[in-house]
Amino acid sequence: MKTIEVDDDLYRYIASQTQHIGESASDILRRLLLSDSAPQPTQAAPTTPSRSSGIVVSKDAGRSASVDRVKAMRTLLISDEFAAQERAIGRFMLILTSLYRVDQQGFADGMALKGRTRLYFADNPQTLLESGKTTKPKQIPDTPFWVITNTNTGRKRQMVEQLMEKMQFPSDLTEKVVNAI
Numbered sequence: 001m002k003t004i005e006v007d008d009d010l011y012r013y014i015a016s017q018t019q020h021i022g023e024s025a026s027d028i029l030r031r032l033l034l035s036d037s038a039p040q041p042t043q044a045a046p047t048t049p050s051r052s053s054g055i056v057v058s059k060d061a062g063r064s065a066s067v068d069r070v071k072a073m074r075t076l077l078i079s080d081e082f083a084a085q086e087r088a089i090g091r092f093m094l095i096l097t098s099l100y101r102v103d104q105q106g107f108a109d110g111m112a113l114k115g116r117t118r119l120y121f122a123d124n125p126q127t128l129l130e131s132g133k134t135t136k137p138k139q140i141p142d143t144p145f146w147v148i149t150n151t152n153t154g155r156k157r158q159m160v161e162q163l164m165e166k167m168q169f170p171s172d173l174t175e176k177v178v179n180a181i
Contacts, residue, residue: 008080011025015078018071070169073098088156091181093147095177096140096147097143099160099163099167107145108145110167111163113159113163113166114131119132121148125137125139134150136150153181157181160181161174
C-alpha cells in the first residue's frame with residue numbers, strides 16, 4: 001500500500017463521499033474514479049474492499065436520511081469555517097445552525113430544553129429574557145430560534161448533547177460534536 005498526501009479540503013471532500021461503515025479512503029476514491037464505463041484496474045488494485053483504516057462513518061449509515069444528517073455534522077466538524085472559530089460561542093452557534101439545517105422539525109421538537117430555572121431555547125428573545133436575569137439571548141444564525149449565551153462552555157456542551165439526543169443522533173457522533181465545542 002502506498003501513501004499519498006492530499007490537501008485538507010480534498011480530504012474533507014473524500015470524507016464527505018463516505019457511503020458505509022468502514023469505507024476507506026481508497027475504497028471511496030476507487031468508487032469515485034472508476035465508474036462502470038471506465039476500464040477496471042488490473043492487478044494493481046484489489047477487487048475486494050480493503051480493510052485499511054480509513055474514513056469511518058456512523059453505525060446508522062444504512063438509513064439515507066440518517067446518513068445525510070450524520071454526514072452533514074461530520075463535514076461541519078472538519079470544515080474550515082468550524083476550524084476558524086476561535087471561541088466556544090462561535091462553535092456552539094455554528095453547531096446549532098447545522099443541527100437546524102439537517103433536521104428543522106427535529107430541532108424544533110428538541111429545543112424544549114430547559115435548566116433548573118431558565119429556558120435554553122425559544123422562538124423569541126423576550127421569552128428567554130423572562131426566564132432569567134442574565135441570559136444574553138442571541139438568534140441562532142439562519143434559524144427562527146434564539147438561544148441563551150450567558151452560560152459556560154460545559155453548559156453549552158450539555159445543551160448540544162441533550163438536543164442531539166432528542167434529535168436521535170448516534171451517541172458516538174454526539175460525543176464528537178460536544179467535545180468539539
